[in-house]
Amino acid sequence: MDDLTTYAENTWCPGCGNFGIFNAFKKAVRKLEEKGIERDSIIISAGIGCHAKIFDYLKLSGFYSIHGRAMATVQGIKLANPDLRVVAFAGDGDALGEGISHMIFAAKRNADITVIVHDNGVYGLTTGQYTPTSEKGFKSPSTPRGNVEEPLNPLTLMLEAGATFVARGYSGKVDHLADIIAQAIEHEGFSFVDVLQPCVTFNNTYKTYNESVEILDQIPTSYEEACAIARKKVKIPIGIIYRVNKPVFHKELYGELNPVVMRLSREEKRGRIKKLVQPEEE
Amino acid sequence: MHHPQIGRKFLLEKGERKGVLLTGNEAIALGAVAGGLDIYLAYPMTPATSILHYLAAHDKELGIVAVHPENEIAVANMAIGAAFAGARTMVASSGGGFSLMQEAFSLAGMAEAPVLFILSSRPGPSTGVPTYTEQADLKFAISQGQGEFPRIVSSPGSVEEAFYLAAEMLGMVWKFQTPGVLLTEKHMAESRKNVGINVEKVTWAEPLLHKGGKYKRYVDTASGVSPMLFPPSDELINWSSYEHDKLGVTTENPEQIIRMHDKRRRKLESIMKHMKGMRTVNVFGEGEPIIFTYGSTTMSVLEALRYGNIKARVVQPIYLEPFPVWEMENYRGRESMVVEQSSMGQFASLLKEKAGVNAGAVIKRYDGRPFDPVELANAIREGI
Numbered sequence: 188m189d190d191l192t193t194y195a196e197n198t199w200c201p202g203c204g205n206f207g208i209f210n211a212f213k214k215a216v217r218k219l220e221e222k223g224i225e226r227d228s229i230i231i232s233a234g235i236g237c238h239a240k241i242f243d244y245l246k247l248s249g250f251y252s253i254h255g256r257a258m259a260t261v262q263g264i265k266l267a268n269p270d271l272r273v274v275a276f277a278g279d280g281d282a283l284g285e286g287i288s289h290m291i292f293a294a295k296r297n298a299d300i301t302v303i304v305h306d307n308g309v310y311g312l313t314t315g316q317y318t319p320t321s322e323k324g325f326k327s328p329s330t331p332r333g334n335v336e337e338p339l340n341p342l343t344l345m346l347e348a349g350a351t352f353v354a355r356g357y358s359g360k361v362d363h364l365a366d367i368i369a370q371a372i373e374h375e376g377f378s379f380v381d382v383l384q385p386c387v388t389f390n391n392t393y394k395t396y397n398e399s400v401e402i403l404d405q406i407p408t409s410y411e412e413a414c415a416i417a418r419k420k421v422k423i424p425i426g427i428i429y430r431v432n433k434p435v436f437h438k439e440l441y442g443e444l445n446p447v448v449m450r451l452s453r454e455e456k457r458g459r460i461k462k463l464v465q466p467e468e469e
Numbered sequence: 470m471h472h473p474q475i476g477r478k479f480l481l482e483k484g485e486r487k488g489v490l491l492t493g494n495e496a497i498a499l500g501a502v503a504g505g506l507d508i509y510l511a512y513p514m515t516p517a518t519s520i521l522h523y524l525a526a527h528d529k530e531l532g533i534v535a536v537h538p539e540n541e542i543a544v545a546n547m548a549i550g551a552a553f554a555g556a557r558t559m560v561a562s563s564g565g566g567f568s569l570m571q572e573a574f575s576l577a578g579m580a581e582a583p584v585l586f587i588l589s590s591r592p593g594p595s596t597g598v599p600t601y602t603e604q605a606d607l608k609f610a611i612s613q614g615q616g617e618f619p620r621i622v623s624s625p626g627s628v629e630e631a632f633y634l635a636a637e638m639l640g641m642v643w644k645f646q647t648p649g650v651l652l653t654e655k656h657m658a659e660s661r662k663n664v665g666i667n668v669e670k671v672t673w674a675e676p677l678l679h680k681g682g683k684y685k686r687y688v689d690t691a692s693g694v695s696p697m698l699f700p701p702s703d704e705l706i707n708w709s710s711y712e713h714d715k716l717g718v719t720t721e722n723p724e725q726i727i728r729m730h731d732k733r734r735r736k737l738e739s740i741m742k743h744m745k746g747m748r749t750v751n752v753f754g755e756g757e758p759i760i761f762t763y764g765s766t767t768m769s770v771l772e773a774l775r776y777g778n779i780k781a782r783v784v785q786p787i788y789l790e791p792f793p794v795w796e797m798e799n800y801r802g803r804e805s806m807v808v809e810q811s812s813m814g815q816f817a818s819l820l821k822e823k824a825g826v827n828a829g830a831v832i833k834r835y836d837g838r839p840f841d842p843v844e845l846a847n848a849i850r851e852g853i
Contacts, residue, residue: 193718194718195718195719225701227700227701227702227703228700228701230554230700232550235710240719242707242709243718243719246705247705248700248701248702248705248706248707249706249707249708250549250550250553250580250707250708250709251707251708251709251710251711251713251717251719252546252550252576252710253546253572253573253576253710256542256546256572256573256576259538259542259543259546259547259550260546260547260549260550260553261550262538262543262547262550263510263546263547263548263549263550263551263552263553263554263558264550264551264553264554264700265550266508266534266536266547266550266551266556267507267508267550267551267552267553267554267555267556267558268554268555268556268699268700270701271554271700271701288539288540288542288543289539289542289543289546291539292538292539292543440534440536441528441534444534446507446508446533446534446551446556447507447554447555447556447699450507450532451532453505453673455532456502456503456505456531456532457503457668457669457671459502459530459531459532460499460502460503460531460668461668462530463499463527463530463531464489464491464499464666465489
């Protein structure tokens with residue numbers, strides 16, 4: 188057990204893609220530490236699902252949230268103390284089903300958060316139903332004759348919504364993924380990492396991904412190029428697909444304030460109220 | 470004293486009183502700020518909306534942050550996240566939006582997140598009558614969220630009380646690290662009154678803080694309240710929606726489950742013990758009959774008594790959960806009535822269930838309008 192792993196018993200299936208994400212994340216934290224970013228300032232959250240067990244296994248401070256809401260939880264943490272770097276782990280059902288509104292609005296307002304989506308195209312914890320990213324025709328307990336819906340493309344969705352950092356990784360390429368995650372956390376603004384992740388029990392995609400993922404040589408230089416790459420299906424590009432600097436939500440809202448660190452004292456707050464409602468009498 | 474009558478409906482007192490003109494919503498906003506509010510989050514919904522407008526308009530002057538996210542679900546979850554980072558947070562909505570926050574309300578109970586929720590009632594169910602008043606959310610307010618956990622619910626009886634109670638409630642949720650609801654109605658939220666408020670008299674929200682050494686977020690204590698520590702820290706700080714051990718790690722162990730249930734239940738006992746030293750019930754006048762009422766209807770009852778020159782004792786529980794049963798002992802078996810704005814008599818039912826008080830008559834109004842003082846005075850006379 189290393190110093191980023193807790194005593195919690197690991198209950199992921201042997202061979203689960205989550206191990207790759209877990210190891211990549213720990214590597215990313217060490218990379219960031221080498222750059223002077225302290226692990227105490229990295230705060231994690233997770234939704235509910237197999238992905239979310241990572242919260243119990245990672246020895247980092249944070250908030251084990253509820254299904255679909257980790258993106259909202261970390262936005263609240265960031266708003267209260269913008270000195271913290273916040274990361275939300277989410278499943279594809281979490282981020283693109285239950286919590287899709289939070290994803291779109293976090294991207295729209297360029298909230299300075301990182302969202303890592305463990306995208307396995309299946310609800311593993313609830314035993315294998317189709318998700319927003321399952322292929323059409325995917326047979327599952329809730330779609331026994333096959334999924335009748337087209338899947339969402341999380342990357343183009345996030346690009347359209349306004350994400351300023353969009354990447355795709357593969358849990359089977361841990362070093363490459365670790366590098367993406369480290370850069371996502373460093374990015375100032377909304378960073379989104381879609382991680383292709385096989386579920387060995389309900390949607391084993393190892394063979395497909397091992398044959399079809401292709402590491403991008405360089406970051407596309409335009410939004411249009413990013414969208415085109417994000418749509419590629421036969422060979423699946425992995426890497427950073429889009430990165431741009433734009434003003435972040437909390438600074439647009441309140442500038443250089445830190446609501447908890449720079450909190451007004453009791454006397455100051457009382458003084459402000461008096462000034463507002465009880466103007467000096469003549 | 471001379472009481473000029475306007476349209477035979479309203480008694481106005483002429484005087485030289487000084488004060489400030491505030492609506493109930495403005496009083497709630499200012500009271501919360503005086504009590505230590507850092508961040509206010511809300512999605513617009515009548516009649517809670519003007520709290521958002523007021524705090525957004527005066528954010529810098531008051532040293533707070535006002536945020537309007539995508540929906541009430543984001544509102545409540547962001548507020549809980551902000552509380553994790555140490556910010557005193559408040560949210561508000563009316564029935565429909567409040568329903569969307571129930572999931573987060575329960576999360577706050579489990580994670581022991583201090584967040585103050587304002588429930589500003591309109592006539593329901595569903596969209597109901599948005600810009601009118603009713604008290605049909607009493608049982609909804611005290612029963613928020615799945616599972617068992619302590620919660621604090623109170624309701625102000627005047628605009629002035631709304632100011633002090635908002636601060637007191639923010640203090641209560643931080644003292645006991647559990648969600649609280651300040652229940653009010655459109656009649657209070659948008660009534661503008663000349664009030665005397667003294668910012669020196671409000672309480673200030675302060676949590677029990679960790680004093681060094683190894684930190685355990687959910688350490689078992691006699692009071693059930695675990696000390697708080699906020700990030701960044703070299704100690705691990707883990708809050709969780711799952712049942713958890715002392716460090717916040719998920720557990721399915723039967724002893725741990727019992728221990729955490731007991732810890733949360735002990736917090737409820739601590740809240741009640743603390744409340745016994747507080748003013749939890751207002752009593753106006755003396756003798757009999759006894760008129761039970763709460764929230765904005767208190768204003769209507771007092772006005773009706775004044776108008777009708779009726780002698781009665783008005784008992785207004787400020788706190789509704791935990792219900793201050795210890796204050797009700799003297800009122801059992803006495804000639805009494807209930808006045809409330811509900812069609813099914815939720816307050817009368819709560820009094821019976823919690824305090825064993827059986828009201829002889831229940832005067833109800835549920836057409837969306839506040840009680841008319843003349844009509845209410847007549848109804849009270851008939852009830853006597």
